[in-house]
Amino acid sequence: MAEQIEFDQAHQTLQEVSDALDNGRFVFVRRQLQSMEPEDIAHLLEASPRKSREVLWQLTDPEDYGEILDELSEDVKDNLVSKMAPGKLAEATEGMDTDDVAYVLRSLPNKVSREVLSQMDAADRLRVETALSYPEDTAGGIMNTDVTTIRGDVDIDVVLRYMRMKGELPEATDTLYVIDDDDRLIGNLSLTTLLTTQPDVPVIEVMSHADEAIAVDLSDTDVASLFERRNWVSAPVVDQNQHLVGRITIDDVVDIIREDAEHSMMSLAGLDDDEDTFAPVVKSARRRSIWLGVNVLAALAAASVSNMFEATLEQMAAIAVLMTIVPSMGGVAGNQTVALVIRGLALGYIGDSNRKELLMKEAAIGFLNGILWALIIGAIVVFWKHDWMLGFIISAAMLTNLFVAGVAGVTIPVILKKMNIDPALAGGMALTTITDVVGLSVFLGLATIFLL
């Protein structure tokens, strides 16, 4: 009888294993690991601090290594693989998908990866070498080469007998590929069609024509986007001569979809997509300090603006007190627009045809919210500082800055994209710099003109 899954179980196991590790109860941990599914061990490794992770890896049954490596994120995978002997690694690759073996080998020093290759059996080696010949962020890099092909001129009955003779089909097979005499892809026969068709019908009559095959050099992001839109479970990959070279399955695509979607958030914060939650301190600190360095320039730009108005600040401390409010509101409003535009660009919703509409819309939103918050902040400042002119000045600066934020929030990511700079990486920082500089200039400038 089916047992319903206790979802919190994973966290409980994590806690138990972690306690047992701390107390040196390695036998218990080893037994726990033996009773777990490879994908759950992968999750446990991801959630473990570096040191425990290495101990856990030692205690894991090497038979599971391949399947576990398949599931790990890149940073964590690299870390564990870098400590394995080539012989052990070659053994582990037996349980892995071709594309994942290729990934692991790419991250190794050339000498080690050649050694691993030399210890694999000939058929596997050929497959992996084929995968290695494609760039890793293309269809060729993520495809598997274990396709099941049939001829179009045979009857369904023959296919059924062929299947039983094979005795096993590659994982996640939902379609057989129909090829012609030159190994060119001419159609797909889904397993459901195969099962529901009468035995004496020729394949060519019921197959669907392969009008949509993935080109081997299509980027992985475009592959993911196609899978998502077409609701595919698997898809054939062809080279420029329409020869079938492999197939891509949804499980590899799901990882790309998640990584692409996470990319925006991580990049906006200046992080690597596959930053390991438990990366070593010094490595993380170095990576992140680069981003802080960029922000130092932004912060110094803002300070230089204030510096131009030093005389004004000297005469009225109230201005210094209030001067952070307008940049702050502009930054928040602009980053809302940036987030929306970055998602729109990533999903392909924004192009030449609708950019103007979007700009008008965001400018209008900036203007409306500008009026609202200009009135509110103006009123607060008049009550607080008992100075009508100061209230008027901060209102004018607020309205200007929120309008600029809306316009810049659309134009910055779009321009960055045109310049082939990742808008998710540079967009938020560039926006904040602009809203800081504009907000401070307008507020301090007006104050200098009208208050002194």
Next chain:
Amino acid sequence: MAEQIEFDQAHQTLQEVSDALDNGRFVFVRRQLQSMEPEDIAHLLEASPRKSREVLWQLTDPEDYGEILDELSEDVKDNLVSKMAPGKLAEATEGMDTDDVAYVLRSLPNKVSREVLSQMDAADRLRVETALSYPEDTAGGIMNTDVTTIRGDVDIDVVLRYMRMKGELPEATDTLYVIDDDDRLIGNLSLTTLLTTQPDVPVIEVMSHADEAIAVDLSDTDVASLFERRNWVSAPVVDQNQHLVGRITIDDVVDIIREDAEHSMMSLAGLDDDEDTFAPVVKSARRRSIWLGVNVLAALAAASVSNMFEATLEQMAAIAVLMTIVPSMGGVAGNQTVALVIRGLALGYIGDSNRKELLMKEAAIGFLNGILWALIIGAIVVFWKHDWMLGFIISAAMLTNLFVAGVAGVTIPVILKKMNIDPALAGGMALTTITDVVGLSVFLGLATIFLL
């Protein structure tokens, strides 16, 4: 022969259709739409400004409505559905998955949805009503009820004949479900096993036992997480008595995975996950102003801190000029940690067992980067303002604030999660408030003590 997909084609079509709409060439647009796949029309609608979207919808063949609605994001779907007559809507539902019909009906006024239901045929209505009886963010809300079941005691041969008799299987079927006399799920027979097994073997001998079925009340996020970890293409859903009630397929889960991953970025910016890129201005402005209102409080908190040091600011304008640098660096550093922790919490990598490790790691990174940037900014300030004490003070404030940013970056999202507040929504704002207040207090406080 397979034709390779031109990926930029979508954008080209978008441009063409949009130009044709502007010039009133409706016949051309209608013809274009007829030649497109429903999922590409959905993409076109997502990428179109509101007004063109409604015209496009009018020009689309109503036969495609169901399939297109299946693919649209929630905001856009609501917008189009709200303008359709109940009769037309009932027709459109014929081409849709049960779970999507239920979604559409949920968003309609009760009177209209009852009218739509009454115009559907009896079998469809029963299915949709079943789906409506489960909350929409649970397994029950996203499952389909079109499952194919078989008995365990029959031979493979009987199943094969049964399949051919049916003549058609539900979309994305990769597994048949084996049930006992009480309709309880006892196992799965994958189509690949069915095809590769000899005809005289009983099902029960080759099926895999259903030890992992999804409970009907499991949350959709947990369902997505299971699919992702287990690499499932479909999975059975059971009620508390282990009765098979439906199945979930990967295409619905992919949408949830993308939405969950996007949720963090959109929430950190204070946006709704399914905010339509071309939402009406007033609606968007209202939604976003709430977030700006929260930020006003944060900005006023920072201004209040500066206000306490008004006397200091009055005496030294250089302090006002430099006072934005430390909060800015703290905000950026802290938001890196927040982004990492939010992702870790969402993926289930962070729990009671490793929280302390993570806190130590992030505090250490904050300390290291604090030292680095304290030295650099200190040096810049000494050169710029020719004041050793001012340089020392900004260094001390920088070190403190980056350390606090690391600690707060871990603790804030973790605490919010414990309080059942979405860390992605409130985390960034709370962090920035803290780094602003701490950065300003330490810098202005030290300046008051040592410079006056």
